[in-house]
Amino acid sequence: MVGLVPYQLLNVDDPLSTALKATPYGVWLPALMDLGAIASLTSVALTALLSQTRIFYAMAKDNLLPSFFAKIQSRTETPWVSTIISGIFCAVFSGICPVDIVGQTSSVSALLLYFFVHIEVLVMRYTHKDLQRPFQTVVDPNLIAVVGAILCILLLIPIERQTWIQFLVWTGAGQIFYFCFGFWYSKRRQPQRIDSINSAVELVSTIGFALANHPQNEIKLNSNNNANSESESDSNNEASDDIIDNTIDDTTIMRF
Known part of the structure; x- marks a missing residue:
């Protein structure tokens, strides 16, 4: 494009x-190129929308989202509830927000996603050393992950501050929803909850079994408690009598 026109003329919405x-x-x-651009953008939007519905479906299967996101249409076998909700949300959001804000926010999300993917590659090479890795690279995979993470950071630097604020607000809303719903109902927490419930049930049953089979221990315990209380009351009475006697003696001495 620079060879066709001066680069100053390419700072427009349709440089091609x-x-x-x-x-x-x-x-x-x-005109033909504009039609091709519209078709490509439409296909990208549909691909992103379809992938998002499958992500919601997988999250709902893991109880990170409400169960209705995992409902499957019987004829098409697709997550129709997720598709409808995602379509309505994307249509409203893209119709209200300016295009540049939507584009920059999407870019921030994608770059951060790729950044964490590169970091995860580095982490998994040390935490999952025995994992099968049939795909081989010419250079060191750690180097590729490091370079990819650095490139993502470099692309994130020029993004405007307002876009970062909007992204952080959106991310914060997602975190609030996660800790209010997904954190408590996720499948990874269900075994822990079941174990705690089973432990409580076993403890109650053990206590009931012990009380049912050893009632004399309870009687002895009660008798011991009564004896202790009686001895404590006797000692308290004796102490009070001593105090009264001492008080009388002191009063008598003061009179004399």
Whole structure:
């Protein structure tokens, strides 16, 4: 494009069409390229939307989202509830928010996702050393992960502050929902909850069994408690009598 027109003219919304207009095919080729761009953007949007519905489906299967996100349509065998909710949300969100904000926020999300993927590669190479890795690279995989993470950071630096604030607000809302719902109902926590419930049931049953089979211990315990209480009351009475006697003696001495 720089070879067709000066680069100052390419700072527009459709730089490719602007560059093609300077060619001998500038009458019909730019329109064809615009149609191709619209088709490609539509396919990318549909792909992202379909993948998002499957992500919601998988999260609902793990109880990280409400169960209705995992409902499957009997004829098409697709998560129809997730598709409808995601479609409505994306349509409303894209219609209300400016295109540049939506694009920058999506870019931040994608770059952070790729950054954590690169970091996860480094972590898994040390935490899962015995994992089968049939795919081989020419250079060290650790180097590729490090370079990829650095490139993601470099691409995140020029993003505006307002976009970061919007992204953090959106991420914070997701974290609040996770700790209010997904954290408590996830399948990974269910074994812990079941173990705690079973432990409580076993403890109650053990106590009931002990009381049912050894009632004399309870009687002895009660008798011991009564004896202790009686001895304590006797000692308290004796102490009070001593105090009264001492008080009388002191009073008598003061009179004399």
